[in-house]
Amino acid sequence: MKKKKMSLMAKRSITGYIFIMPWLVGFIVFYLRSLIMTANFSLSEISVAVGGGYNTKFVGLQNYLFAFRAHGSFKQVLTTSVGNMLIDVPLITFFSLLMAMLLNKKFKGRTLVRAIFFLPVIMNSGAITAAIEMSRQMLAGGLSASSAEIASASSGVGMAYYVQMFGNLGIPRNILEYIVAAVERINDIISASGVQIIIFIAALQSIPGSMYEVAKIEGATAYETFWKVTFPMVMPHIITNVVYTVVDNFAESEIVEMAYDTAFNDINYGLSSAMSLVSTAIVCAILVLVCGFIQKRTFYYN
Amino acid sequence: MKKVLLSENDRKKIMSAIKNFLLSLFRFIVIVGISYVILSPIIGIVSSSFFSNADVYNPMVYLLPQAPTMERYRLAMTRLDYWRTLGKTMLYSLSLMAVQVVICSMVGYGFARYSFPLKKLLFGCVVVMIVIPTHTIMLPIYVTFAKFDPLGLCTLFTGSSKNLLSSPVPMYIMTALGCGLRSGLYIYIFNQFFRGLPKEIEEAAFVDGASTWYTYFRIMLVNAIPSVITVAIFSMVWQYNDTFYSKLFLIDQKIVISKRIASLQATISNLDKVLDPTISQLYVYAGIVLVILPILIVYVALQKYFIEGVERSGIVG
Numbered sequence: 001m002k003k004k005k006m007s008l009m010a011k012r013s014i015t016g017y018i019f020i021m022p023w024l025v026g027f028i029v030f031y032l033r034s035l036i037m038t039a040n041f042s043l044s045e046i047s048v049a050v051g052g053g054y055n056t057k058f059v060g061l062q063n064y065l066f067a068f069r070a071h072g073s074f075k076q077v078l079t080t081s082v083g084n085m086l087i088d089v090p091l092i093t094f095f096s097l098l099m100a101m102l103l104n105k106k107f108k109g110r111t112l113v114r115a116i117f118f119l120p121v122i123m124n125s126g127a128i129t130a131a132i133e134m135s136r137q138m139l140a141g142g143l144s145a146s147s148a149e150i151a152s153a154s155s156g157v158g159m160a161y162y163v164q165m166f167g168n169l170g171i172p173r174n175i176l177e178y179i180v181a182a183v184e185r186i187n188d189i190i191s192a193s194g195v196q197i198i199i200f201i202a203a204l205q206s207i208p209g210s211m212y213e214v215a216k217i218e219g220a221t222a223y224e225t226f227w228k229v230t231f232p233m234v235m236p237h238i239i240t241n242v243v244y245t246v247v248d249n250f251a252e253s254e255i256v257e258m259a260y261d262t263a264f265n266d267i268n269y270g271l272s273s274a275m276s277l278v279s280t281a282i283v284c285a286i287l288v289l290v291c292g293f294i295q296k297r298t299f300y301y302n
Numbered sequence: 303m304k305k306v307l308l309s310e311n312d313r314k315k316i317m318s319a320i321k322n323f324l325l326s327l328f329r330f331i332v333i334v335g336i337s338y339v340i341l342s343p344i345i346g347i348v349s350s351s352f353f354s355n356a357d358v359y360n361p362m363v364y365l366l367p368q369a370p371t372m373e374r375y376r377l378a379m380t381r382l383d384y385w386r387t388l389g390k391t392m393l394y395s396l397s398l399m400a401v402q403v404v405i406c407s408m409v410g411y412g413f414a415r416y417s418f419p420l421k422k423l424l425f426g427c428v429v430v431m432i433v434i435p436t437h438t439i440m441l442p443i444y445v446t447f448a449k450f451d452p453l454g455l456c457t458l459f460t461g462s463s464k465n466l467l468s469s470p471v472p473m474y475i476m477t478a479l480g481c482g483l484r485s486g487l488y489i490y491i492f493n494q495f496f497r498g499l500p501k502e503i504e505e506a507a508f509v510d511g512a513s514t515w516y517t518y519f520r521i522m523l524v525n526a527i528p529s530v531i532t533v534a535i536f537s538m539v540w541q542y543n544d545t546f547y548s549k550l551f552l553i554d555q556k557i558v559i560s561k562r563i564a565s566l567q568a569t570i571s572n573l574d575k576v577l578d579p580t581i582s583q584l585y586v587y588a589g590i591v592l593v594i595l596p597i598l599i600v601y602v603a604l605q606k607y608f609i610e611g612v613e614r615s616g617i618v619g
Contacts, residue, residue, distance in 0.1 A: 012416055019412025022405050026479025031431055034439035102329050115602050116337045122597055128590055190339050202528040236494045247432050256435045276438040283433050
């Protein structure tokens, strides 16, 4: 009896391996190998060989020590990047959940609004972003932009005015600063949450309608329905979104840019590899911590 | 007595009507505000793409050009070789999308429903794959494809390793092996979706004698339509917009429209002698509108599916 069960288990695990096989091969060939090569680079000094290719010379931990001890701005950029990430991620996650719930209701022009919210995802391409930056400066009509800026500056109602007003009302400084930072970033937050909104909409739609019917029959209020039905059901996707937000934020952070510049402008591939590995390790650690925390509170069907 | 009851009922109705009204007003304000933030640069782009030379330097012109012209679109279309490039790009990104959906859903399903040794470690590898910035590993990948020689097979048959660069083949190989553009993320999304589906579906299929592959393709994948559409949309859009891999693999710009738009300004100022950067910028705006439009149309079209698909699937009732 026991033996038979074991063989079924073994069969299932083989099937599992068959399912993940394509990825496993790809991961080993492209990622694992590349990662080992990168780790190797980070421990050596790279020089371009005569007639193409490159030479590596083993130097031990020298690149890491240089990054942390001697490099002008590595530590500072690293901490700012991680700090920004910790501020942005909860904001983006909650904002996108809220937006997804708004967009999931039926109302006129929903298709249009969804298309608009999806625009930032489409616009997120290098060539297009650069052009948009230019356009933002030119929005006020050709070269008259500068005069329009002067006009708006003289009206006297700006961010600083509101900060002072709320400061006088006695709102704690820290909270105020967080809110101000959030409002100032509203553009970034909106353009960074297109993907998350879509994932949440898909998640909300995959909740069986019968659950809401039951809640309604049992007399649950909208508030209770949210916390007892909607929230637990989208919980797995909150993890997906947190992971995506962290990664997306990281991919566009200054530290990655710095590693890129070090590799291709300063032609110091060893140092760049060391920087990339350190920052990747930190992000992985954050992800493991956050996901472990959420995962414990997540409900799965099985 | 009866009258009082009625009026209470009425009051409740009025209260809920007010509540509904306030709610939709709130929603309206939020949506309009956010839409404005998203749209304002795009409005700028669209309106500038119609500006004539005179409008650009006229300080009185704000958003609405006085002498609108289609000239920008005409020239941008010629220089982008629009229809042909668009067709090729669509073919390229749609085929990659199809491969990606099949492979990533398979892998996600394997992780979600089967237990096997080292599963946790391997799934950790998926997360690592998402996290690693692609340019960390770009040099090794470049070298791999410049001297493509899987298990020494190429050397065995042709005597030398093959150079696969400057063709889309490397992209297809990477995508088919689950390592394409953001494949890790798609695997993750599929994994979460499959884990959320009730196990009863498969048990029922198993009891009815369906094979593993039949269960997967005909039952689970159909039930996962919301996630399939989500991933399909992302995959297509990102593939369409991607410039990183197309630069890395030196893929011809006749196949990748987003690569072509990056050089549009230079092409126009060199070939058509539009030397004023402010004016040649307008052609780029027109080009951007031309590049964005098809993908937006595809999204709006797919989105209907998105909603219908969900109502058909699932084990409601």
